[in-house]
Amino acid sequence: MKPTIAIREPVVDDLMDQTEKSLTEDQIEKVINEVIDQETGVRLQTYVNTCIHCGLCSEACHWFLSNDRDVSFAPVTKVKDTIWVMLEKKGKVDAAFIKRCSQIAHTECNVCRRCGMYCPFGIDIAYMMLVVRRICAKLEMVPLYLQDTVNSHAATMNQMWVKPDEWIDTLQWQEEEGQGYVPSARLPLEKEGAEIMYSVIGPEPKFLAQLLGNITVIMNVAGCDWTMPATAGWDNSNMAMYSGDFEVMARVERLHHETAQRLKVKKIVMGECGHAFRGGEYDGPTWLGWMSPPIPIVHAVAFYYDLLVSGRIKIAKKVEGPVTAQYPCNIIRNAGLGSKLRYIMNAVCEDFVDLVPNDRHAFCCNAGGDTINCGPPWKKIRVQSARLQSENFKRTGAHTIVTPCHNCHSGVEDIVDGYKLGMHVKFFSELLIEAMEIPEDLQA
Amino acid sequence: MINSESWDWECNKKMVADTSKWKDQFEDVWEPYISSDGEKIASIVKVGEGEFNIAVNKETWGEEPFEKIWYSRFSPDGRLTALITKEMEWTMAVDGKTWEEMYEYIWDTKFSANGKVIAATTKQDGVYAITVDEKTWECPVKLESIASHIISPDGKTAVAIAQTVATAEADVNAFTKGAWSVIVNGKPWNDNYVDVYGLVISADGKNIAAEYRNSICEYGILVNGTPWNEKFGCTWEPVFNPTNSDEISVPVRQEGQWFLATNGRIVWDKGFVNLMYQTYSPDGSNIAAGVAPSFAKWTIAVNGQPWSTTFNECILKPSFSPDGRKVVAIAKDSGNWFLVVDGTVLGEGCDNVWPPAFSPNGDKVIYKIEKNGKFAVAVNGEVKDKEYEALWNPVVSPDGTKVMICGVKGGKYYRKVVLLSDI
Structure with missing residues (x-):
């Protein structure tokens, strides 16, 4: 099978370049066959044998569509140029090939699963890309910045090298910030038996601490019985799931769930992050042998929906002007929260302008699947390949794009910046804080 | 061990404190904790703007409030500790x-088994350490961070997983060479590792073990700084035999299945989808563990043999009765939590179940449950003592004839001792 001609600007990724030099063909063959034989099964064989190479998946892919229908970005090509070759050659491929596989699977595919919806056979192409990622990860062929976040997960159980004291100190600081709105507000640490354990992803204490202050206000106004852990296990994100280091993924997810079990809570409510929901709800539990999380996980969108529908949070003044929202793949296409997202957007915005296409058919922000964590070397092509979604945003005429997902948030900021859209990018909680009513007896 | 013989084991019921009054007395009252003997109940209370104190029974910790207080916990010997701040600096407070x-x-306050030794992680001038009874480690290398720490039951050994090498941002090579190690009473082990997890100390305090990771799928076990020869695809935390500190058992993953290995050798020939929480019997002769014989079917295996009853959500760490004859575990099935003894489910499903206390011969398990927002004591699956707003784990007397039940009803905190035969 001839490789596809792919024209790309050279990218320097120190770790991938270094690994390319050190990998031997024996190592590669051994790892590929180990993964294929021990970690895949009928599912992969069925997908590979069922695909008729029709290419209909291409029409679903924002990489293909944003790059002037360049076939080298088509999902079917990504499969053809990676796992098919590995299977056909029974693992006898070289280091340059593995490097190209990592480039395709880690940096040019968001495993957003839109293509699978458009495949006439429903083939989950993203799954095949994750198998490629797994092989690459076991060969240590992972983009540098993505590997660094995985290393952080492995060493600290959070993705941003946040030290234990920094975590607790930040929560205590943000509790005070929340008290600026609601003087009696409390961010309860380590409260056994609370109804809710609230968990977030590493960037919140590192760069976006105000989100912790926001949730302190929201929880207190809504009268929730909640807690946050003062130990590792607070970070619900999981870059190892996407790099292909499933052992670290499982350890991180296990600790997250066991922290909730230790605190004897009834549910985990997680902040606005899509991939973290996927890791906590599906990938982590599946690897660990759980059908579903032992302590149920509720994504922020569903949580805010419940608070608004039940009247525990009331809206005092809706946000003015046109506002749109990105639909995070992992909570919308893969978990069906689209109508709840539209409900909460309409609840807090005077003029919610929906994206076209929307809901399960919405396009990825192109940061998902950890492509954004591949870091600065890969940013240019990532933003270039989000052209389609930039046009979709532009058509809404919105002044603000709401992103109930951290990867989406960073990715959409890059889109807004790269395509000079002149829009603000906000989390839903930031809008809610602006719009919600703080009852008089709780006010400062 | 906690010496519970000196506690008041007379059969009686006493109201220790009317905690409902605290709500009128203070601006805010946090969740309460009680001492091991049940004689004291304490809550962090807000006494003014940026002013906190601790209420203990009918008193507070003196007149002078603190700027912040958190993590109030009773030491097993009954002293109340909390982490406090004064003029933006932090320290430990013990009984005020x-x-x-x-x-x-x-x-991260930790106690020795008898509560006489108190340790915590501290940071000063950017350097991390463990401070044991006010004495801070003087470590020959700068500790960049401390991930976790434990102390031996006798309190003589404090051990931490710490970062011993500073690494620059995204310096994956430095990370791969090993930047983490185990620090024992301030002295690092000779080698650094990519990652260290699952730190444990033997019951006699003589040996220390931990998991370590060399590369993406190469995990092993370290014992006093020396690695096992065997390597595995993944491991979970090791456990020492309580009667033989030279024996360590650990779940290990090979070719996609989990096995139990003792001292490097696989001892349970049957593999599982997952295997966790291995636990020795008190005499060290048997091992029980949480296992999934197939996907989403969880149970307990004793010496490698799974119970026939399985649960579709999860199972928690098992425990043995004092005589080692019975094994009990908390399991979740279809949204409900259950207590299970030797594979038999006790009573109805609950919203929460806590680890039980045993009668001496193991014929009774006494435990705390939660249902519909209220707490109760259950005995062998039968709900006996209901409608608590807060409840702590029942404790069986040293002679095995009585049980202490401590809980809050109607806003009042009660401690009562009843005959086991009467409950």
């Missing part, structure tokens, strides 16, 4: 008296 030294930060 603060340690002399102040720190940039202090957290």
Whole structure:
């Protein structure tokens, strides 16, 4: 099978370049066959044998569509140029090939699963890309910045090298910030038996601490019985799931769930992050042998929906002007929260302008699947390949794009910046804080 | 061990404190904790803007409030500890008296088994350490961070997983060479590792073990700094035999299945989808563990043999009765929590179940449950003592004839001792 001609600007990724030099063909063959034989099964064989190479998946892919229908970005090509070759050659491929596989699977595919919806056979192409990622990860062929976040997960159980004291100190600081709105507000640490354990992803204490202050206000106004852990296990994100280091993924997810079990809570409510929901709800539990999380996980969108529908949070003044929202793949296409997202957007915005296409058919922000964590070397092509979604945003005429997902948030900021859209990018909680009513007896 | 023989084991019921009055007395009252003997109940209370104190029974910790207080916990010997701040510096307070030294930060309080030794992680001038009874480690290398720490039951050994090498941002090579190690009473082990997890100390305090990771799928076990020869695809935390500190058992993953290995050798020939929480019997002769014989079917295996009853959500760490004859575990199935003894489910499903206390011969398990927002005591699956707003784990007397039940009803905190035969 001839490789596809792919024209790309050279990218320097120190770790991938270094690994390319050190990998031997024996190592590669051994790892590929180990993964294929021990970690895949009928599912992969069925997908590979069922695909008729029709290419209909291409029409679903924002990489293909944003790059002037360049076939080298088509999902079917990504499969053809990676796992098919590995299977056909029974693992006898070289280091340059593995490097190209990592480039395709880690940096040019968001495993957003839109293509699978458009495949006439429903083939989950993203799954095949994750198998490629797994092989690459076991060969240590992972983009540098993505590997660094995985290393952080492995060493600290959070993705941003946040030290234990920094975590607790930040929560205590943000509790005070929340008290600026609601003087009696409390961010309860380590409260056994609370109804809710609230968990977030590493960037919140590192760069976006105000989100912790926001949730302190929201929880207190809504009268929730909640807690946050003062130990590792607070970070619900999981870059190892996407790099292909499933052992670290499982350890991180296990600790997250066991922290909730230790605190004897009834549910985990997680902040606005899509991939973290996927890791906590599906990938982590599946690897660990759980059908579903032992302590149920509720994504922020569903949580805010419940608070608004039940009247525990009331809206005092809706946000003015046109506002749109990105639909995070992992909570919308893969978990069906689209109508709840539209409900909460309409609840807090005077003029919610929906994206076209929307809901399960919405396009990825192109940061998902950890492509954004591949870091600065890969940013240019990532933003270039989000052209389609930039046009979709532009058509809404919105002044603000709401992103109930951290990867989406960073990715959409890059889109807004790269395509000079002149829009603000906000989390839903930031809008809610602006719009919600703080009852008089709780006010400062 | 906690010496519970000196506790008041007379059969009686006494109201220790009317905690409902605290709500009128203070601006805010946090969740309460009680001492091991049940004689004291304490809550962090807000006494003014940026002013906190601790209420213990009918008193507070003196007149002078603190700027912040958190993590109030009773030591097993009955002393009340909390982490406090004064003029933006932190320290430990014990029964209201603060340690002399102040720190940039202090957290993760730990106690020896008898509660006489108190340790915590501290940070001062950017250097991390363990401080044991006010004495801070003087470590020959700068500790860049401390991930976790434990102390031996006798309190003589404090051990931490710490970062011993500073690494620059995204310096994956430095990370791969090993930047983490185990620090024992301030002295690092000779080698650094990519990652270290699952730190344990043997019951006699003589040996220390941990998991370590060399590369993406190469995990092993370290014992006193020496690695096992065997390597595995993944491991979970090791456990020492309580009667033989030279024996360590650990779940290990090979070719996609989990096995139990003892001292490097696989001892349970049957593999599982997952295997966790291995637990020795008190005499060290048997091992029980949580296992999934197939996907989403969880149970307990004793010496490798799974119970026939399985649960579709999860199972927690098992425990043995004092005589080692019975094994009990908390399991979740279809949204409900259950207590299970030797594979038999006791009673109805609950919203929460806590680990039980045993009668001496193991014929009774006494435990705390939660249902519909209220707490109760259950005995062998039968709900006996209901409608608590807060409840702590029942404790069986040293002679095995009585049980202490401590809980809050109608806003009042009660401690009562009843005959086991009467419950």
